[in-house]
Amino acid sequence: MKFAVIGGTGLIGSQVVKNLNDAGRQAVPHSKSTGVDVITGQGLDEAVAGADVVVNLTNSPTFDEASPAFFQTSMDNLLAAAHKGGVGHFVILSIVGTDQVPELDYYRAKTLQEKILAAGPIPYSIVRATQFMEFMDATMSWTSDGETVRLPATPIQPIAAKDVAGAVAEVAAGAPLNGIRNIAGPEIFTLDELGRITLSRKGDNRTVVTDPTAGLFAAVKGDVLTDRDAHLAPTRYTDWLS
8 A cells, every 4th residue: 555644754744654664555755845735736746646545644834813724725735636646545633622622723724624524525534633742841831931831720631642643554554434533642631730740750840820711722611622432542641751
């Protein structure tokens, strides 16, 4: 099987390519650095030519109101190229609970991406993951003033990027789901608790203050970013920190 991994040089994409190739399959990474532009369409026909499966791991450069336009254009271009090339399976990575947080532009954009794929002409799979462990430092940086970090008590079920990549590669190598597979880390924390664990393990003396209005995740209501019934990954957060 041949796999065209669009966005194949990024955090998840590079590991998906490695996983597939290590399993004896033929996966080729494509990105702007290899001459493929999902917005202008440059290089797309050549990238997907001869591929059995397209894995789209590209991401919007911003998380604001411009993100829906990115996913609309990129998916339209990719689906057209994949359909023209006779691709039999199209895979994307999305977010657990993305359709439950309409207050966030980026989550609405990811929901749009899912809908475009499901309405398209190609058998498909959507892998929804919970929040990446790798993003915790960035999350804390948004609301840090140097002495304190303000975080809401939003329930989070962090998953390691390597586990996400393994799940995406597994789904891509299988039959199309024509639906969604949820994947998640093995433990649920509140975001403020996760911040305290992170700072403590790193010897960081900043204090975490619980603030229901702080940061991106303040808009999230309830536990929609977690899924106890998801396919659970093995890596625990404290082991990942170590």
